[in-house]
Amino acid sequence: DGGITQSPKYLFRKEGQNVTLSCEQNLNHDAMYWYRQDPGQGLRLIYYSQIVNDFQKGDIAEGYSVSREKKESFPLTVTSAQKNPTAFYLCASSPTGYPQHFGDGTRLSIL
Amino acid sequence: GNSVTQMEGPVTLSEEAFLTINCTYTATGYPSLFWYVQYPGEGLQLLLKATKADDKGSNKGFEATYRKETTSFHLEKGSVQVSDSAVYFCARVLIQGAQKLVFGQGTRLTINP
Numbered sequence: 249d250g251g252i253t254q255s256p257k258y259l260f261r262k263e264g265q266n267v268t269l270s271c272e273q274n275l276n277h278d279a280m281y282w283y284r285q286d287p288g289q290g291l292r293l294i295y296y297s298q299i300v301n302d303f304q305k306g307d308i309a310e311g312y313s314v315s316r317e318k319k320e321s322f323p324l325t326v327t328s329a330q331k332n333p334t335a336f337y338l339c340a341s342s343p344t345g346y347p348q349h350f351g352d353g354t355r356l357s358i359l
Numbered sequence: 360g361n362s363v364t365q366m367e368g369p370v371t372l373s374e375e376a377f378l379t380i381n382c383t384y385t386a387t388g389y390p391s392l393f394w395y396v397q398y399p400g401e402g403l404q405l406l407l408k409a410t411k412a413d414d415k416g417s418n419k420g421f422e423a424t425y426r427k428e429t430t431s432f433h434l435e436k437g438s439v440q441v442s443d444s445a446v447y448f449c450a451r452v453l454i455q456g457a458q459k460l461v462f463g464q465g466t467r468l469t470i471n472p
Contacts, residue, residue, distance in 0.1 A: 254402075281459075290363075290448060290462035291403075306459075338402050347393060348460065350402035 250275045252351035254339050259356045261326065261333060269324045269354045271339035280322035281340040281348060284308060291338060297322055326356065334358050365449050365463035372439055373471050380434040380466050382449035390452040392425055392432040397446045444470045
């Protein structure tokens with residue numbers, strides 16, 4: 249079945265550590281996105297990519313980095329510069345001009 | 360501005376009640392509008408969409424009409440079920456083509472049997 253796979257489902261980070269969240273899609277979608285969701289709030293866009301080897305900052309890119317070396321993959325690194333990383337992270341993808349499909353998310357917590 | 364405002368939750372209803380969740384947007388022009396639903400511990404699922412004024416999106420008994428006069432896209436369902444308990448997000452496209460979305464803050468809905 250086609251879909252978006254995020255892993256791991258739960259992730260724990262120590263202070264000062266970088267962690268990478270995985271997002272893979274087999275839907276052949278051109279565009280991919282990363283969102284952050286905090287309790288009781290809507291989604292905020294971190295980064296998005298419309299094509300391979302290209303990506304743009306969203307509204308809250310500071311402390312995060314991404315890469316888009318393959319169409320299927322859009323990993324997100326939460327760096328130690330992100331001072332409040334505890335959140336639910338959602339990856340999405342879409343064909344150009346069509347609605348986004350979401351993965352099941354990764355919950356990141358600080359030890 | 361480019362924002363989406365939803366009615367504040369949580370909303371609690373009894374089974375078979377009528378549901379309305381309000382959503383209004385600000386925009387220049389007529390952006391595509393969406394309702395997404397998030398069940399506990401999961402990602403978002405597209406519930407319905409409308410791409411132009413006066414369009415009505417519908418799915419699983421839910422409906423929403425794109426009303427440019429009132430810049431609204433209210434979600435309605437005639438008879439809710441316990442399984443409809445979830446968080447509902449209204450969203451609009453910020454940049455057409457790139458499908459960059461702006462989300463409302465979400466409305467938590469609980470349906471009691």
